[in-house]
Structures are given as C-alpha cells and as structure tokens.
Amino acid sequence: MDRIHYAGDSLLTGTEIARALLEYAKALAKTEQSATVDIPVRHDDGTVGRANFLVGPASQLVSESEASPFGELDDPALVDVLTKETLKLKPAHPMSSDGAPDAELNRMDDL
Numbered sequence: 001m002d003r004i005h006y007a008g009d010s011l012l013t014g015t016e017i018a019r020a021l022l023e024y025a026k027a028l029a030k031t032e033q034s035a036t037v038d039i040p041v042r043h044d045d046g047t048v049g050r051a052n053f054l055v056g057p058a059s060q061l062v063s064e065s066e067a068s069p070f071g072e073l074d075d076p077a078l079v080d081v082l083t084k085e086t087l088k089l090k091p092a093h094p095m096s097s098d099g100a101p102d103a104e105l106n107r108m109d110d111l
Contacts, residue, residue, distance in 0.1 A: 001013065001014060001015060001042065001065070001066050001067070001068040001070075001072060001073065002014070002015045002017075002018035002019070002063045002064065002065055002066065003063070003064050003065075003066045004018050004021065004053075004061060004062070004063050005061070005062040005063075005064070006053060006059070006060070006061050006062075007060075011041040011051050012041060012042040012066060012068060012073075013039055013040060013041050013042065013051075013073050014040070014072050014073035014074050014075065015065065015072065016074065016076075016079050017039050017040070017073060017074075017075055017078060017079060017082075018063040019063070020078070020079045020082035020083055020086070021037060021039060021053065021055070021061070021063075021082060022061055022063055023082070023083070023086050024037065024055065024082045024085055024086045024089075025055040025056075025059050025061050026086075027085075027086045027089035027090060028055055028056050028057070028059075028089065029056060029057045029059065030089070031089050032056075032057050033056060033057075033089070034054060034055060034056025034057065034059075035054075035055060035056065035085075036052055036053065036054050036055075037052070037053045037055060037082070038050055038051070038052050038053075039051055039053065039075070039078065040073050040075055040078075041073070042068065042070055042073055046069075046070045048073065
C-alpha cells in the first residue's frame, strides 16, 4: 500500500494506483494542465472509500510505502486509464536520422 500526502492530509491507496497517479500528475504538470482523478482509498477502519484529487502544475503529491493489515487496493482499469492518459500527454519521442529513437533526447523526457 502507499500513503499519498496531499494538501496537508494523507490517504492510503494501492501501490500501483499511487504510482499511476503520480506519473499522471507529473505529465499534467509538464503540459501545464490539470484534471480531477477519483481513486479508491482505504479508511483507518479498513473500509474502502473514494477520494477525488485535483492534480496539475501546482500539485504537490508525495507517495510513501506503508504496511497495512488490510489487503492491497487494486484497480487495474483505473491504472490502465491513468497510464493511457499519461502517455497521451507525453511528447512523441524524437527519432535519429536512421529512424531509431534518439536515446539522448528521450532521456530528457524523464527529467
């Protein structure tokens, strides 16, 4: 499980969900866009709820791993959507003159 710290509060969610959310937030920030994202969260009593995040250029999200006596939250469909939306926001990878991806320029995308 991962705890996401956001706007002075924190919420517990699945590790893959947290990672996908942070990658999406990063892509949105790079393109100066924002979006709302609804994710499942685990309450202190073990029940599952939902949380809406507004993510964009000013978002300050931190995710940290955390042990939990409750099961991992999984939402493969949500992770898939977030991954696809993230990829849509990333620029096309530059190609070298021989048609192969330019490794030096592609590394710059990750900064």
